[in-house]
Amino acid sequence: MQQPPPAQRIRLRYFKQGPARFASQQDFARAFERALRRAHTPMAYSSGFSPHPRISYSNSVPTGVASRAEYLEIALARPIDPELARAELNRVLPRGFQIMAAVEADGGALAESLTHSLWGIELGVAGLAEATAVFLAADEVIVRRMGKSGVREFNVRETVVALEAESGAALLRAVTGPGKIVARPSDVLAGLCAVSPALAIPGVPLATRLAQGSWVDGQVHDLFGPSESLG
């Protein structure tokens, strides 16, 4: 079945936090499509035998990581007020997901505007500032990541643009940029442990993506929001 082109595209910034951070990207996608139907959002659909609502996801956080800066774009069959769409979706989304902003899209590809992420990792361990310094001084920090096709080794240092332990070491802030394998918060921690074996990180610390956008003048400029700078 051939469908007409969309009448409008809307970009949404959403939060994923609390227990909802344990949802995978696929889990969220299913929940989001159902929320769109409950909210009666006039979605545009793909052509073909089994039409799907046209949604573009980009750079989703790993399962278990919270986010205050997730982005997606939806295509609509008829134009609506983005604010109304936002309000209706927030009424029906599962607990832990919340649309924070909605604007009409300018036409560019979403992923191109989302090159850098600022992460906050709740730690509170001794020796963090020292480990961070060693990490930043290194040219190469090799870590291993378990993937679907087995264990991969890669240089985590390559995509870490900035790294800083907050005073008191309660929070580690990291900025990651583009690369072949983009570092995740867990990779950054693995990298710190690799350069500083004495570092004892208990369990799996809570990590949150705080901002996502472009890297300008030493800051991550969030695509929608005010930039959140390092330090």
Add this chain to the structure above:
Amino acid sequence: MAALFAQLEPLLAQVQKPVQYVGGEVNSQLRDFDAAEVRWALFFPDAYEVGQPNQGMAILYELLNGCSSAPVSAAGPDVADDWLLAERTFTIWPDLAELMRENGILQFSWESHRPVRDFDVLGVSLSTELGYTNLLETLDLAGIPLRSESRTEADPLVIAGGHAVFNPEPVADFLDAVVLGDGEEAVLRISGLIRDHKRECGMATPGSRERLLGRLAESGLAYVPAFYDVCYLPDGRIESVRPNRPGVPGRVAKHVLLELDQWRYPVRPIVPLAETVHERYSVEIFRGCTRGCRFCQAGMVTRPVRERGIQTIGTMVADGLAATGLAEVGLLSLSSADHTEIAEITGQLADRYTGTNVSLSLPSTRVDAFNIDLANELSRNGRRSGLTFAPEGGTDRMRRVINKMVSEDDLIRTVEAAFSQGWRQVKLYFMCGLPTETDEDVLGIADLAFRVIEAGRRAANSRDVRCTISIGGFVPKPHTSFQWAAQADAETVNRRVRALKDKVRADRRFGRAITVRYAEGEPGMVEGLLSRGDRRVGKVIENVWRGGGHFDGWREHFSYQRWLDAATAAGIDLDWYTIRERTQGEVLPWDHLDVGLDRAWLWQDWVDARDGSEVDDCRWAGCYDCGVCPDLGVATQIGPTKRALLPLAVAGPAGAANGV
């Protein structure tokens, strides 16, 4: 979020699919625990992904949480108020269970993450025997003593329902009470009785628990296994099952819900965040089946047939979709094409939803042209990919034995019609190991499949037609005509199925158009032991669980050897319980549980089976005295209602229907 979640959260980051444990899904109910007087933890003894879509759980969850099925409920059943609540719990995968044991965290409820131990009732949904080890695993993780006799006033009542409990004897020692049949009215009445008991006696006073169980048993609401003594003959058969205290009925009858239009559940089912085995909104269009397939326990224990009317079904579909945002609707029952108004239901729903992104499905396997008409209606704009039929037996003789009243010529005509109308694949369900079955009966499945492909190629005028044969091992079930039958041993089932596969593969003309799917016979032997077992089998289940066995319904977790070893250690002869034919006079472990069937009629049906005599459906051929209606004081409730779908209410604020 209460108590355990803070302890649990760090562990969730370390396990597979953590989202399944967090609760808080759309339409889940987090209610005031302390304000309620009777609190149920509804437990499905399998993983969340299997248990959450279970229709029985969904119905009782809404009912116990007072979800209104308006407008009917206000004037209808005594729907719960604040005094009653239900939360859910499921069996936890080994990775998290191990971490919980290490950290001293007990089995929790999905809503408030409170220990299951804190609830008044653990309501167990037992739909398959292979969940029994998970029952023990979860009781243990909950800190509830495994055996009923070891529990105290501080423990919840463990009450089970579901299809497997029509013979609860293998798990009798682990259950406090058992509810037979439809649960809707039963859970409300049991809740009322518990509330009254708590008000009058409190739950903490010594002896209170036994008095409450006494009230449950005397009222006939539930079967309390501890109040019955089983005596055995020297040869191992049962001599008698008798009540051991006054006031307890000699036989316990199943519950039958009437007027299903008055009980519109579920209407706001939980929408899982995790992926589950069924992702659809399901409406039960009728309950019960009187087709009389002799192998089918569901058809025997759910009589009589009770339909929902077309208007109720239409309203439930519309409300269910609005409340969930799901895109698929299943019109469920044991044989959905048999609803008296199924043509109107499918036609009018197709009119309403064709062109939207809602798809309708009718899981019917009836072998006739009418069934294809229905499938055509439901796929008006879609692709006609595959149709499923269930002849169950490979030869006409075999089908007469099992009372599956369809001839080979019927089947061929049906598939011809399907292929000529654009369908390109048929799936055929069969069983292996049926009573009186020979090797030739199973090899006959191949001949049937060859004819299907030959007829299909002709009708479709194309070589691009396919047939999938799916073979399940037959397990004799309690309360069926085959309850006395000898189960075929695993070697026989495996040998016949392999011979069938070889025959299909060797055929140069048709072999490559046919796929044979089958399961090994060994799990069927365990299912057979648990289906027709008695209380002595409980020791085997406990041994298996203690030896590390659980999630037995999952191939990667099932170990046949572990079951064999556990049976040996318990002094249980697997063959005696499975491949031994029973005589008419033998006391069966479930004879004191009354599903309404007249035992003499059932025996005669077993005799007729071996003679190859068929019996037609009482809905159109007249009553044949199976006994259910007079015994239980009920009657078949079917249409036609001669009504049409009610108009849809106006859609939500942001626009009209969610069309393309």
